[in-house]
Amino acid sequence: DQQVKQNSPSLSVQEGRISILNCDYTNSMFDYFLWYKKYPAEGPTFLISISSIKDKNEDGRFTVFLNKSAKHLSLHIVPSQPGDSAVYFCAARRGLQTGANNLFFGTGTRLTVIP
């Protein structure tokens, strides 16, 4: 049962343009959402997160938007750079009142930024 879904396996964007990566989730108990970036032969690295009490979080070129009613979040990268080319994973955590803090990951979106 895939509770976090990334329906676009790949995305290609021109350098300098905006990259938009999408993520949908099904579990209303999720209270924290994270994006991880993964380069080949490396482990995923944390990029940005957002709490369910917010609808936007910004960190430099990266902005995450959360639409709780639609159970949808997106990662915007502006401007996109060739070094952003990687696989991006969306992840979610259930509320701590459930006693669990493990992450549920999507299947990833491979972003290619074309110079």
Added chain:
Amino acid sequence: DAGVTQSPTHLIKTRGQQVTLRCSPKSGHDTVSWYQQALGQGPQFIFQYYEEEERQRGNFPDRFSGHQFPNYSSELNVNALLLGDSALYLCASSFRPSGRRSTGANVLTFGAGSRLTVL
């Protein structure tokens, strides 16, 4: 500052064998989680260790077991290997804040993984 280190990086086993994967957490971290990433999939949670005990477990059979040592390092053991166990096994470490509630994102620091191939 060394991050999360895992060994071995690659290994090949045959069905029915047993495997042990090792993980050293990032300095200052006390909690270790293990994830399995099959080809084309996202990481799936196996279990988490804190204070040398298994604290949480995902939907994995008892063939998957683990251990955490007093220095916070951890091992993942898989018995009776199946072809379907072929995957990248990721170790992630974090710091468990005092008290029940986290003050922010559950930011895991991942290692580069151990790629297991079962023939």
